[in-house]
Amino acid sequence: MADTATAAVAHDEHHEHAESFWSKYIFSTDHKIIGFQYLFTGMAMGLIGGFFSYVFRMQLAFPGSSVPFFGIVSPAAYNSLVTNHGTIMIFWVAMPVLIAALGNFLIPLMIGCDDMVFPKINRLSYQIFLISAIVLIASFFVPQGGFGGAWTAYPPLSAKSEFNGTPFGAPMWLIAVTLEIVAFLLGGINFITTTMNARAKGMKLYDIPMVVWMIVIASILFMASVGPLVAGAVMLLFDQTLGTGFFDPAMGGDPVLWQHLFWFFGHPEVYVVLLPAMGVVAEIICTFSRKKLFGYKLILYSSIGLGILSFFVWAHHQFISGVDPRATYLFTTTTLLISIPVAIMLFAFIGTLWGGSIRFTTAMLFALSFIAEFLIGGVTGIWLGSSGTDIYLHDTYFVLAHFHYTFVPIAIIGTFSALYYWFPKMFGRKLNEFWGKIHFWGTIIPFNGIFLPLFILGAAGQHRRIAGFTAYPDLYTENFQDLRVFATGSLIVLILFQIPFFVNFIVSLKRGQKSGPNPWKANTLEWVAPSPPPHGNFGDDLPEVYRGPYEFSVEGRDEDYWPQNVPNEPEPSK
Amino acid sequence: MLEYFLPRASSFAGSIDHLFDIITYLVMFWFVLVLGFFFYVVFRFRHKPGQKAEYITGETHKQKMAIEIPHYLILVCDLVILGYTFVVWHEVKIDIPPHDEEVRVIAQQWAWTFEHAGADGILDTEDDIVTINELHLKKDAQYTYHLSSLDVMHSFSIPVFRLKQDAVPGRVISGHFKPIMSGEWDVQCAEMCGYGHGFMPARVFIKSAEEHDAWVAENTPDHLKKDTAYALTDSETKEAPNNG
Numbered sequence: 073m074a075d076t077a078t079a080a081v082a083h084d085e086h087h088e089h090a091e092s093f094w095s096k097y098i099f100s101t102d103h104k105i106i107g108f109q110y111l112f113t114g115m116a117m118g119l120i121g122g123f124f125s126y127v128f129r130m131q132l133a134f135p136g137s138s139v140p141f142f143g144i145v146s147p148a149a150y151n152s153l154v155t156n157h158g159t160i161m162i163f164w165v166a167m168p169v170l171i172a173a174l175g176n177f178l179i180p181l182m183i184g185c186d187d188m189v190f191p192k193i194n195r196l197s198y199q200i201f202l203i204s205a206i207v208l209i210a211s212f213f214v215p216q217g218g219f220g221g222a223w224t225a226y227p228p229l230s231a232k233s234e235f236n237g238t239p240f241g242a243p244m245w246l247i248a249v250t251l252e253i254v255a256f257l258l259g260g261i262n263f264i265t266t267t268m269n270a271r272a273k274g275m276k277l278y279d280i281p282m283v284v285w286m287i288v289i290a291s292i293l294f295m296a297s298v299g300p301l302v303a304g305a306v307m308l309l310f311d312q313t314l315g316t317g318f319f320d321p322a323m324g325g326d327p328v329l330w331q332h333l334f335w336f337f338g339h340p341e342v343y344v345v346l347l348p349a350m351g352v353v354a355e356i357i358c359t360f361s362r363k364k365l366f367g368y369k370l371i372l373y374s375s376i377g378l379g380i381l382s383f384f385v386w387a388h389h390q391f392i393s394g395v396d397p398r399a400t401y402l403f404t405t406t407t408l409l410i411s412i413p414v415a416i417m418l419f420a421f422i423g424t425l426w427g428g429s430i431r432f433t434t435a436m437l438f439a440l441s442f443i444a445e446f447l448i449g450g451v452t453g454i455w456l457g458s459s460g461t462d463i464y465l466h467d468t469y470f471v472l473a474h475f476h477y478t479f480v481p482i483a484i485i486g487t488f489s490a491l492y493y494w495f496p497k498m499f500g501r502k503l504n505e506f507w508g509k510i511h512f513w514g515t516i517i518p519f520n521g522i523f524l525p526l527f528i529l530g531a532a533g534q535h536r537r538i539a540g541f542t543a544y545p546d547l548y549t550e551n552f553q554d555l556r557v558f559a560t561g562s563l564i565v566l567i568l569f570q571i572p573f574f575v576n577f578i579v580s581l582k583r584g585q586k587s588g589p590n591p592w593k594a595n596t597l598e599w600v601a602p603s604p605p606p607h608g609n610f611g612d613d614l615p616e617v618y619r620g621p622y623e624f625s626v627e628g629r630d631e632d633y634w635p636q637n638v639p640n641e642p643e644p645s646k
Numbered sequence: 647m648l649e650y651f652l653p654r655a656s657s658f659a660g661s662i663d664h665l666f667d668i669i670t671y672l673v674m675f676w677f678v679l680v681l682g683f684f685f686y687v688v689f690r691f692r693h694k695p696g697q698k699a700e701y702i703t704g705e706t707h708k709q710k711m712a713i714e715i716p717h718y719l720i721l722v723c724d725l726v727i728l729g730y731t732f733v734v735w736h737e738v739k740i741d742i743p744p745h746d747e748e749v750r751v752i753a754q755q756w757a758w759t760f761e762h763a764g765a766d767g768i769l770d771t772e773d774d775i776v777t778i779n780e781l782h783l784k785k786d787a788q789y790t791y792h793l794s795s796l797d798v799m800h801s802f803s804i805p806v807f808r809l810k811q812d813a814v815p816g817r818v819i820s821g822h823f824k825p826i827m828s829g830e831w832d833v834q835c836a837e838m839c840g841y842g843h844g845f846m847p848a849r850v851f852i853k854s855a856e857e858h859d860a861w862v863a864e865n866t867p868d869h870l871k872k873d874t875a876y877a878l879t880d881s882e883t884k885e886a887p888n889n890g
Contacts, residue, residue, distance in 0.1 A: 147841045147842065147843075147844055147845065148841050150844070151838070151840070151841065151843065220840075220841070221838060221840070222838040224838075226798075226799050226837070226838070227798075227799075228797065228798045228799070228815055229798040229799060229838065229839060229840055235755065235797055235798050235840055236840055237840065237841055321814075321815050321816020321817070322815075322816065326816075327799060327814060327815060327816070328814060361691065361699060362698075362699040363699050363700070363701075363702065364701060364702065364703055364704070365704070366702060366703075366704035366709070366713075367703075367704030367705065367709070367710065367713060368703075368704070368705075369705070370704065370710065370713065392801070392810050392811055392812055393799075393812040393814070394811075394812050394814040394817060394819055397735070397739040397740050398740065400735055400739075401732060401735075404728060404731055404732075404735075405728060408724040408727060408728055409724065411720065411724060412717055412720060412721065412724075415716075415717060415720055416713060416717060418680070419680075419713050419716065419717075420704065420713060422680075422683065422684050422687055423702075423704055423709070423712070423713060424704075425684075425687045425688060425691060426687055426691065426702070427691060427699060427700035427702055428691045428699045428700075429691065429692075429693045429694070429697055429698065429699040430688060430691050430692050430693055431693045432692070432693075440688060443684060444681060444684060444685075447677065447680060447681060447684075448677075451673045451676065451677045452673075454669055454672075454673050454727065455666065455669050455670075455673070458665065458669060458727055458728075458731040459731055459735045460661075460662060460665045460730070460731040460732075460733075460734030460735045460738070461662060461665050461666050461669060461731075461734075463662060463735075463738055463739070463808060463809070463810055464648070464662050464666070464805070464808040464810065466801075466810055466836065467801060467803075467810070467836040467837065468836075528651075531647070531648060531651060532651035532652060532805075533651065533652055533803075533805030533806075533832075533834075535803065535834050535835075535836045536836075537838045537843060537844070538834075538843065538844035539843075539844035539845070540844055543844065543845050543847040544832045544834065544847050545832065546652065546805070546831055546832040547832065624699060624701075625698055625699040625700065625701050626701055627701050632698060632699065
């Protein structure tokens with residue numbers, strides 16, 4: 073009996089010990105831990121995607137020569153590298169970091185509740201996401217290597233291994249993408265339900281911080297658009313593995329059907345990642361310009377309008393793909409119209425800065441550069457949205473440079489500004505500002521150095537996904553090759569300047585300046601909780617909300633901020 | 647602006663370039679204006695000790711108009727671009743003029759096959775000239791091309807023509823172009839088509855009518871040449887009902 077009791081105690085202790093590591097960090101249902109899991113997985117995948125870009129940019133700059141840390145880049149390897157670079161950066165970096173990591177970490181804190189409403193679904197979401205990442209990485213090491221049919225995976229190339237040469241890589245790629253989508257559907261359910269049902273007492277819909285709104289709208293967009301893609305992915309998987317012919321014209325199928333299903337998802341997907349980044353920027357520019365967000369409802373309704381409009385633009389990816397040429401009249405119109413809501417949001421951000429008192433912290437520098445760089449990405453879309461010029465520019469480096477000027481501000485600049493801003497809340501210490509600014513300039517300048525030359529190459533008629541331009545006399549000229557070398561050199565500089573960031577990140581975890589609960593004097597509820605917030609976030613007393621999230625510099629108050637949870641005082645007599 | 651990089655070798659290249667220029671002027675105007683204003687705001691409202699930010703909601707009518715009015719102007723620019731886009735798109739992709747010459751373009755992994763109609767000007771006759779990765783065109787002749795693919799998606803792109811069209815397996819897609827300049831340029835595949843995608847270059851050779859006829863004669867077997875001379879008058883009489 074005594075033995076049993078001791079054993080039980082010992083077991084309990086053991087169990088407790090096991091819980092304190094496994095259930096705290098690996099099988100946790102705490103939204104913050106799940107957010108970190110997504111964040112670190114996303115950052116690790118970002119390193120892989122970044123390494124891929126280094127390898128293929130080296131091949132383009134010095135075709136045929138051996139790339140340090142990789143070797144000779146065969147055409148098969150090149151195709152696989154560009155395909156998986158795109159896939160990883162969108163599905164395994166932009167989405168997990170911007171939506172899943174920020175959504176999980178911020179939503180319960182910002183709306184003032186203790187956790188997500190479905191914590192176990194949340195845990196399942198990350199586990200499926202992790203499996204999807206493992207399947208994708210495993211697909212690089214199977215016989216014949218990873219899938220190389222571009223991230224858009226157009227059949228028949230993607231459907232038959234005699235065309236793509238990757239009998240294992242292609243289905244694994246598709247399974248990985250599908251699993252990733254399942255993970256995000258589970259996460260999205262949580263974000264929407266939690267925001268709608270678990271808000272702090274007193275928080276009305278218009279008191280919700282903009283970044284939370286943006287993540288919710290993005291989740292709705294994702295859920296509404298992803299259905300056709302999943303259906304298409306299952307059909308494509310059947311074509312690959314069971315020999316069906318959904319996309320095979322010889323068997324009565326239609327390869328262009330996949331393009332419709334893919335882009336019906338693919339275009340809203342751009343806004344799925346754009347909106348959270350816009351939300352991050354909105355939070356940061358308000359805090360560091362000490363200003364109320366200019367036109368909260370205008371931004372909110374613009375983003376909803378943007379989301380709805382984004383369902384009617386997909387065929388602008390297919391102007392020359394063999395769809396009825398008359399259809400382009402409609403899709404050009406909707407595509408050019410989408411410039412309006414995006415421009416409204418950017419103008420509202422500039423309106424927020426107007427009359428402010430702007431402090432250039434690293435987070436703010438990244439947020440401001442988001443506005444400037446995304447503007448380039450936005451306006452260059454006009455050349456491509458116009459079907460007339462798209463005939464020429466389609467699938468050139470002009471397209472490539474354009475969408476990197478949207479995705480890099482979203483996924484890289486947006487993420488960095490969020491990290492510099494919320495790092496004190498996540499880990500209780502600030503990132504070093506001096507090294508942060510070195511990291512900022514070392515990221516922004518080479519980023520433009522990579523992609524501005526690519527606009528020129530694209531305008532000169534250089535097409536994408538070509539493993540080396542040696543076969544094309546018009547493109548393999550000395551001037552063009554210089555531009556390619558310049559872009560590659562800029563990329564290497566950009567990658568090297570990420571080293572200070574990672575060192576800063578790791579050192580600041582232990583030695584950074586302690587931040588206290590509200591280092592930036594911001595208003596939203598996450599700054600009420602201790603830094604880092606404990607399990608359950610706010611302790612026993614959940615905060616109550618008395619006003620909107622952006623009451624900065626209110627006249628008649630001594631302090632220039634007014635947190636959402638501070639009760640109204642009697643009006644000062646003056 | 648594009649002619650700085652490569653010549654305008656087709657009849658519609660000028661229209662596409664002109665549209666490109668119009669978009670460039672309108673977009674650059676807004677881009678410089680907005681970016682300049684942005685930097686001005688960031689500089690003017692930088693933090694100064696003892697100065698407090700203003701409280702502006704952006705919800706009053708006047709403030710909303712400050713955002714709205716520029717967007718009406720942007721909308722006007724959009725409409726200008728849209729109208730001109732429709733004109734150019736109609737010219738390049740919808741309105742296929744009657745042709746002088748026909749050529750069939752067949753894409754496969756990883757080569758281009760070009761079927762030239764030969765001396766009789768009719769495809770699928772004995773004197774067709776089939777070439778791999780070489781497209782021979784007659785300057786100032788109006789061409790109709792018939793594009794197809796044997797295996798996967800490809801895209802037929804001739805940058806100097808500003809022409810691009812995906813080749814879809816199971817379909818024949820027709821379009822047109824009119825070379826207006828002699829020379830020799832790249833033809834690229836613009837859609838990922840597998841391992842050899844980067845290495846399926848073709849060249850387009852545009853020659854004057856006499857030179858092109860000489861090339862046709864050179865590539866027509868001798869026993870067909872005589873027949874062709876007879877067939878020419880023959881086919882001309884046959885051609886009229888065919889076209890109608």
